[in-house]
Amino acid sequence: MTYPGAPTGPRDGSRLRVLAAMSGGVDSAVAAARAAEAGHDVTGVHLALSANPQSFRTGARGCCTLEDSRDARRAADVIGIPFYVWDLAERFREDVVEDFVAEYAAGRTPNPCLRCNEKIKFSALLDKALALGFDAVCTGHYATVVVRDDGSRELHRADDAAKDQSYVLGVLDERQLAHAMFPLGDTLTTKDEIRAEAERRDLAVARKPDSHDICFIADGDTQGFLARRLGTAEGDIVDEDGNRLGGHDGAYGFTIGQRKGMRIGTPAADGRPRYVLDISPVTNTVTVGPAEALDVTALTAIRPRWCGTPPTAAGRYTAQLRAHGEDVPVTAEPTPDGLHVTFDAPVRGIAPGQAVVLYDGTRVVGSATIATTRRRTPAGTV
Structure with a gap:
């Protein structure tokens, strides 16, 4: 079964103690409001991820500014829930920023959003929440948690494929899914409708621009950021x-x-x-x-993360290779070191360090980090 709003936890069907991660944006604010409206005991928390936060955003770039913290606090006040700011800047620097720099230095192309979800929101934050007696962490991600008859959890795509964010959540394991709540995932609503809902709830973030690009590179200049770090x-x-x-x-x-x-x-x-x-x-x-030398026919991936029971044999899946990429049909086989994926038709522009996320229909099977690719032309093999 699928719980409306995906509220899951150790006391399914009862009132849960929920920690709502509030970034200061409209999605997380509406998610927190929906969780509270569903009758859960919700507490809002803003994660301070920068040691030296800027006062204001630059348009839609960046996040975790002082302005974002204040916006999250005002939203919590309107919803009527307690609110705190937790300092996870050092953990974020070590697990996300330094990992990002090291991956580029090694010639790979990382996805820091996946690493943040794995190491920060559903590791550091979730572990602290559980230690404090909370049942679930709520975020504004567009994805759906399905609870099976045996009580196990599955991660599925959001009902609205245009807003689906299950790719960046493919790093979550079953234990983490058991304490994850995504109230926006099963709503077939446009972003304009989410903003209209925020306005009806008197949330001042209703018209705030969405953040994009890499949150800790507020000016969008990734090459300049890396040059300052790597010389x-x-x-x-x-x-x-x-x-x-x-x-x-x-x-x-x-x-x-x-x-x-x-x-x-x-x-x-x-x-x-x-x-x-x-x-x-x-x-x-x-x-x-030339462009055709980018055509990839197969890849190997390491550090698999399974959203449930790991597969034990080769199987047919679809794979997503970018946050907003299309599904492509593949055969995937677990190996002692990770995963081997063969594409039905060549795909272009895959880089080591990126994530491959496997799907069985709408269900997220798991993800792994691309280590090597096999190209159609021998000269392009890496």
Whole structure:
């Protein structure tokens, strides 16, 4: 069965003690309000994730500013729930920011939102909530928790596929799902309708812009952020035969599939655009080539996280490879080191460090971190 609003916990069907993570945005505010309206004992908490928060946002960029904290507090006051600010800045720096920098330094492309959900919201926050006697953590994510007849939990896509965020929640295990509440996941409403609901509830965040990009890089300049952390490291841009085409100030500033921002003086012989095919942190070299060299037929992935019982044999699934990417049909097989995934048809622009999330219909089976890819053209194999 699916509980309306996905309120699950150790005392299903009864009044739960719920800790609502309130970012200061409209989604988390409406989620907290719905949980309270459903009769649960809700307490709001804003996570202070920056050691030196800015006073105000820059448009829709960034989060965790002092303005966001105040917006969350005002929303909690309107809802009529207690509110606290918890300082998790040091844990966030270690588990999310430093991991992000280290992954780029190693030539990989991480997704910090998955790492935050795994390490912060449903590890550090959930563990603290359970220690304080709460039954569940509530967030404004668009996803659905289904409770089976045997009491086990499953994570499913949100009813509205356009807003589905199950990809970034694919790192949650069954224990964490048992204490997760996503009140927005089973509502077929547009974002405008969520904002209209916030207005009806007199929540001042009703028209606040959504945050986007990487929350701890408020100006959106990822390359500049990495340059400040990793410094300048000049290297070569080469073609598939190793011929030098240009230079760069740091291989960390590139991602697989990137087309723009490369200082290449020599045009391709066929006149077609060239894309980043490979990033080698050892030699500090970026390899570029034609678009078709990006076609990936299979991948291996490590550090699997299963949303329930792990699969024991090869099976047919769909896979999502980006937060807003499309499902693609695959065959996936667990291995001693993680997972091997073969695509029915080649897919393009997959980078090590990204997450592959497997689905069985709408159910999230689990996720893993991409380690290597196999390309259709031998010269492009990584």
